[in-house]
Amino acid sequence: MSVLWILFVCSLVVLPGIALLAFRWAMRQGEFRHLEKTALSIFDDDEPVGQTTDCFPGGQRGKKPAPTRPPNPISRPRLPEA
Amino acid sequence: MNYGPILFLGIFLTVASSWCGLVLIPHLQFGRQQPVKIEETGELYPQSRPGIAQQGMAVYQANGCIYCHTQQVRAEHFGADIARNWGQRRTVARDYIFDKPVMLGTMRTGPDLTNIGLRQNSVTWHLQHLYTPVITSKGSIMPPFRFLFEQRKIGAKPSPDAVPLPKEYAPEPGYEIIPKAEAKALVQYLLSLKASAPLPETR
Amino acid sequence: MNAASPSILAALSPSDNEELAQRRAVLAEIDASCRGPLLFLFSGSIIWLLVGTVFALLASLKLHNPEYLANYSWLTFGRVRPAHLNAVIYGFASEAAIGVTLWLMCRLCRTPLLFGWIINAAGVFWNLGVTIGVVAILAGDSTGIEWLEIPPYATPILFVSYALIAVWGVITFRFRREKHLYVSQWYLLAALFWFPWIYSAAQILLVLDPVRGTVQAAVNWWFAHNVLGLWFTPIGLASIYYFIPKVLGKPVYNYSLSVLGFWSLALFYNWNGMHHLVGGPMPAWLITVSIVASVMMTIPVITVGINHHLTMWGSFRELKTSPVLRFMVFGGMSYTLTSLHGIALALRSVSEVTHFTHSTIAHSHQGMYAFFTMVMFGAIYYIMPRVLQVDWPSARLIRVHFWAVAIGILLYVFPLIVGGTLEGMAMTNPDVPFVDAVKPSVVSLTLPYLKTRSYSGMLIFLGHLAFAISFGWIVLRWAQAGRLARLKTSLARV
């Protein structure tokens, strides 16, 4: 069952090692700061608030009166100049 | 936000923990069990299966018997397995040490087969049942395994292998139903299914 | 652009505002880069979906009509059933999951799909592996291990394919432009990491060099339950976490809860599997540990449930107008239901009755279909118009698809849970015969429910046909509108 020991070493030494490195890197990248603001990261600035972005083909979108979105606190990367 | 770090490490450690807990430790704990000598009979139990039963196991695997039949008997206080006479005792890990793969199963569309070799030891019965299950078990929804048999013209005299069948299921006159090697092996495998030796840990 | 479909595309159309135009061009570029690989993966998965549904129907019909197609060894129940499972799990669900993962990763990382050829190659290998596997199972070459029936000569192909996808995932993540990690990305990354671990460990310990005795069963159920828990569930939840807020245009109810939900899922789900062996030849502690972990699953289930349902709260009328939302919300509700049901099923006192019965099958379909597959449908409905820049051709087909599969799966799950429980109550009463020609027996009791299942299967198949037609049609439309779309993309780039 030598194969089992290889898996054992992998699971207890190698992978946690990778995990630690990945974690250190993530910390340095600032991954864990401002966790809650991340909820907004899926939206673009121009996306309407409270208005659905999907509907049946040819159909009408939900007509909920919506205010414009406040500026997204998250900085957006820009498309590199072509 | 300081709980983030601990959790990030968790993604790797969680799966490693269950790998150790549900795979590695069981292997170290009961993955190396050996046969034991049964006091009453003086024989070692369990014993590995004879070759033809091993071939039968391959037939059992190939035709997916596992999807309807279990091979495990639950304890007396848990379910009605023992009251239904599917076994005299619960099964334990030692009963399966020679099985590759272990086919415990998770569905009982059909009855448990752990002790079918003790409950029904007639080759003829098994062959009839495999050929058309409703011959012996009326109301059964088991599929017939007629492709494990061949219909042959009766030669100079009827083959001793021919499966005796009731009139309504018999082939047209002049023909007989002969089990293929797979069917014979499968029956030998079924007959080898016995887990009755009194092991100390089955209390 | 097609006049009949202005609504979705409006969000992606060029704008007078230069700032906005550039922003939309980013999305358009990301979506366009995903086009080839996604078309390939989604087409493959839909073909497997149809194939898998046919196998499912055959298996279901055979259960209450054992003489149906009984003389063909390839089509015996014990081969059609695993063929169904492998076709839908590895063919349909995994392929759709990979496709949705790709798109979500690109969108969330804000980076175009790099090295699309890697994904295309992976897709070819994956389909090849699954095809060989399913044919081998039908030919009687199954390994006889549940959820791992694909024989050892086909699995390396799947491994190659998966390795390519994982490499791609790492590359994309490395070159991402969005530094914030949304909760969906956590789920996706975790799934991409977890799946190869459990799959390779199970292959090695069960097929290549089997461990001894019932340890095999432990490994088997550790794997089989984790395929759901660590592969499909994270991708399904990642999709819901992205699409419900995205479609509604409002952020998720409570982001901190979503973090708690994610980590408690990671911590407890992978300890669950052994409850498939309650009462079996396993030391008491192993099963007890899994039951405890199952009950602890209430934490992620409730937190995820709160987030999904309260994000939706007050927006239910949008269900009328958005097909994506319909599928997503159906999936999210099913996730809550099926998880709570699963927790109950793990308890010893419940398991004593329901174990070994059709209610287990109902439960797994509630998880794999009512939750995961519905979410995948919703995701595909959202992704395709954006990727192809063409809207879905027919609202009616989408409606047929939704209602057929929604009613179909409800008609499947709930009667079968009832039937399975009655079956279990009969099975634990030794005075009820197991099978009997005249008297009520365990077998005869289940027959009406098994027949209901066949009808629901036909309904689901109808829904899948509508979906496949819809998909083929939108691809056709895209091919026709190709020139126009290319022009539009290049305009948007300016």
Place this chain on the structure above:
Amino acid sequence: MNSPTSTPSSSPGNDPRSRGRPAGVKDLAARDPLEHVEPGESQRPISLMLVIFLATLFSWAGYYAHRYGGGYEPLIYNENAYGLAAAKTNAAEKLDPYALGQRVFGNTCARCHQPDGLGLPGQYPPLAGSEWVLAPGPARMIRIVLDAVQGPIPVKGATFDNVMTPWRDTLNDEQIAAVITFVRTQKEWGNTASPVTPEEVAAIRAKTKARSAAGPWTVAELQALPDQEPNP
């Protein structure tokens, strides 16, 4: 690195994109009551309900694992072996012999002799009205159930050539007595012979202990036996 203080571009005042728009996430929450839980900058305290809920779950988990964990021993399969319920025995319910016999018949004998006791013509002999079943004494029938019988065997004018399954190792005296009683006294089949006691079975089991190794009985051997067994 994405914090508003460290990255000028993300600060609303500095970002050209946000000119003319309302600033701050909180404004949105004020306008739309549906979004009253819009995540803000500050960390909300964890709900007390949640803490109590988690604490309850974890205590339950500890209790359950301890109570049903079987001491984490590899050879302990019974979840009740340790802990509070160690004393709890799972005594099987006592059934009256007829009910037990019916159960044993349904789960073992009916596979061949069929639930109606009529057997299968040409395959498995009937028990209803069979002269072997209705013999004055149960001596032969007990032997047949214990160690089986080898055909050909005449039953009700037909001959059956088959081998029966022995039940010596799989049924106990009580079960055998009950099932034989059930078959011999089953009025629906027209059987009205005398019942059998577990003691009678035990006696014959002991007497024929050596016989079991020799395989099933033959018809000639059984016919040579007296109808009535001398009382044990």
